[in-house]
Amino acid sequence: MSKVIVSSLYQSDVFIMACRQFDKAADAINLPEDIRDRTKYPRRCMAMALPIKRDDGTVTVYEGYRVQHNLATGPAKGGIRFHQNVTIGEVAALAMWMSWKCSLVGLPFGGAKGGVIVNPSQLSTGELERLSRRYMQELIPFIGPQVDIPAPDMGTNEQIMAWMMDTYSNHTGHTDPAIVTGKPVSLGGSEGRREATGAGVAYLSKRYLEDLGISPSQATAAVQGFGNVGSETALALASYGVKVIAISDYTCAIHNPAGINLAKAVEYVKYNKVLKDFQGGEEITNEQLLTLPCTILAPCALERVITPELAPLLRCRILAEGANGPTTNKADTIIEERGDIELIPDVLCNSGGVIASYFEWLQNLQNYYWTRDEVLTKMFTILDRAKEAVEYQKRKYKFSRRLAALTLGIARVAEAKQRRGLFP
Ligand code: NAD
Numbered sequence: 400m401s402k403v404i405v406s407s408l409y410q411s412d413v414f415i416m417a418c419r420q421f422d423k424a425a426d427a428i429n430l431p432e433d434i435r436d437r438t439k440y441p442r443r444c445m446a447m448a449l450p451i452k453r454d455d456g457t458v459t460v461y462e463g464y465r466v467q468h469n470l471a472t473g474p475a476k477g478g479i480r481f482h483q484n485v486t487i488g489e490v491a492a493l494a495m496w497m498s499w500k501c502s503l504v505g506l507p508f509g510g511a512k513g514g515v516i517v518n519p520s521q522l523s524t525g526e527l528e529r530l531s532r533r534y535m536q537e538l539i540p541f542i543g544p545q546v547d548i549p550a551p552d553m554g555t556n557e558q559i560m561a562w563m564m565d566t567y568s569n570h571t572g573h574t575d576p577a578i579v580t581g582k583p584v585s586l587g588g589s590e591g592r593r594e595a596t597g598a599g600v601a602y603l604s605k606r607y608l609e610d611l612g613i614s615p616s617q618a619t620a621a622v623q624g625f626g627n628v629g630s631e632t633a634l635a636l637a638s639y640g641v642k643v644i645a646i647s648d649y650t651c652a653i654h655n656p657a658g659i660n661l662a663k664a665v666e667y668v669k670y671n672k673v674l675k676d677f678q679g680g681e682e683i684t685n686e687q688l689l690t691l692p693c694t695i696l697a698p699c700a701l702e703r704v705i706t707p708e709l710a711p712l713l714r715c716r717i718l719a720e721g722a723n724g725p726t727t728n729k730a731d732t733i734i735e736e737r738g739d740i741e742l743i744p745d746v747l748c749n750s751g752g753v754i755a756s757y758f759e760w761l762q763n764l765q766n767y768y769w770t771r772d773e774v775l776t777k778m779f780t781i782l783d784r785a786k787e788a789v790e791y792q793k794r795k796y797k798f799s800r801r802l803a804a805l806t807l808g809i810a811r812v813a814e815a816k817q818r819r820g821l822f823p
Contacts, residue, residue: 406440411488413702417495419728424805427798430813438813441468441491442509442823447537449515451529463515463534467547468494471815471823474545475511476501476753478552478581479534481559485514489702493552496723497753499808500746504785506757509812511547513538519554520672528562531555535563539570544577544764550756551581553626553701557593561586577763580756589759591774592752597631597699599751600721600743602779604695605639606786607717607741614640619693621645621715623652623685624700625664625674628721628749632697633661641695645688648674649700652688655680690714698725705730713740720745735799744801746808747782747789754778 406414421439424430430438444466450458464487467475477497480490490512498510515534519527542549551560560582567578576587584590591598608618618641622633625648633643642658650673653659660679667677689696689704692714698704699721705713710726710733718734720726723745726734734740755778762768769777793803816823 408444409441409488409491411486411492413492413724414488416703416724416728417492420801420805421495421809424802424809427796427802428806428810430809434813434817437821438469438809438816439495441466441494442470443467444487444491445538445541446487447534449530449533449537451526451533453526454523461515461517461530463513463537464490465511465513465538465541465547465549466491466494467509467511467541469498469509469812469823470546471819472498472502472509472812473507474509474543475547476506476508476550476756477511477513478550479513479515479555479559480552481515481517481519481530481554483516483518485516490514492702493723496746498812499805500750500753501808502811503746503789503804503808504750504754504781506753508548508753508757511549512552513549514552517554527559531559531562532566535566536570539567542578544575544760548577548756548760549579550752551627556627557581557583557588560588577760580759582759587759587763589755589762589774590769590771591778592755592759593627594631594635595755595774595778596628596749596752597633597721598635598775599754599778599782600628600632600697600699600719600748601635601639601641602751603743603748603782603786604636604641604697604717604719606783607719607743608694611716611741613694613716616640618642618695619644620695620697621688621691621693622721623647623688623696623698623704624722625668626700628752629697629699630661630665630668632699632719632721633659634665636695636697637661644693645680645683645691646674647685647688647700650675652683652685653677653680654683654688654691695719697721701725703727705734707733710734711737715740718742720748723749731799731801742800744804747785747800747804750785751778751782754781
């Protein structure tokens with residue numbers, strides 16, 4: 400299983416984890432040796448120094464990256480992360496997962512990801528705007544609506560996408576909304592995009608509940624992370640009748656067996672920025688949240704939170720991976736061996752976000768806008784189709800669900816590369 404990683408540039412735990420997943424999937428489908436490395440490793444990357452003027456007049460230089468993993472199946476697509484722990488290896492792993500995800504759900508995109516090493520909560524609004532614009536300015540030679548289309552990820556949001564779209568548009572001389580997705584609706588953003596990732600996580604969780612014969616009203620959920628994905632997952636699960644008994648962010652976790660008042664939690668976070676001291680339940684740790692007895696556990700924050708130490712302690716029936724890469728390779732094996740947890744792998748589980756981003760890009764290119772209902776209904780149809788394909792692959796080859804999803808995504812990228820030739 401553990402092959403030598405030849406790339407030194409991207410060396411990191413998370414990149415090695417993504418490579419191990421790839422190697423396992425490539426072995427499982429007997430992917431020819433001559434196509435493996437060029438399917439696995441990123442096509443190209445850009446590292447940039449981003450000097451910005453601080454409010455006190457000093458200058459700080461931030462470091463940013465964009466990794467384009469695959470451009471063989473269409474323009475690259477992937478979010479931009481602003482976080483203090485960003486590394487180029489993490490960005491590369493996330494870009495790789497974007498490639499498999501887009502291919503799995505059948506979108507005409509390759510995979511990319513971007514990141515800046517910064518804690519955005521420590522910047523003023525003006526500083527954040529200058530950093531976002533500078534990052535886009537540096538990216539201009541490298542991206543475009545037919546080349547690479549960024550979107551929000553951890554630490555970035557609609558406002559940041561608006562600044563980036565404006566920076567790019569000022570360069571081209573006309574409003575070019577298709578350069579990024581996840582924009583405000585007033586600037587060509589799509590109805591339904593903001594809630595799409597969480598709505599998709601909740602929708603797939605509901606579909607797997609149906610498979611298990613559990614009614615949503617009998618189900619409970621614990622959700623880690625209360626940003627875009629976590630809060631929307633919690634709200635959508637609650638709208639199906641699931642009782643959300645725990646939520647968390649980086650400051651704390653809140654547990655209430657009677658059900659968290661989500662509307663109050665959303666309101667609280669809107670004004671206080673964090674969940675700390677929210678009075679809607681008992682405060683517990685993030686680790687305690689992950690091991691609570693519940694029907695659905697949805698990690699919607701960082702990667703590698705379900706560790707080999709934690710995996711035997713999980714007490715959920717469904718593990719819905721809203722975050723990218725929340726489960727380490729070893730934890731994955733433990734969960735597979737346990738056999739009592741339905742794991743919905745990230746590349747399927749959180750794909751609602753990129754599906755809605757695809758719809759946003761289409762609407763921008765056509766200048767023809769859809770309703771929220773159209774967006775979400777079409778998204779659910781694609782999710783159903785992808786789920787069905789994954790279940791078929793799982794049954795046919797007796798794969799785990801993650802292996803089934805990854806093999807489908809990887810096989811399509813590999814075939815595209817093989818048919819096109821050596822360049823892409
Ligand atoms: P976000 O910045 O909106 O929210 C992140 C949340 O995680 C915040 O509540 C933060 O406090 C919390 N968090 C950070 N560190 C934590 C820790 N150590 N313990 C507990 N909570 C912690 O980010 P997001 O857009 O919601 O992204 C969350 C995850 O979902 C990421 O893995 C991202 O790659 C993935 N994802 C996002 C989208 C999208 O459309 N935004 C799509 C697909 C996947």
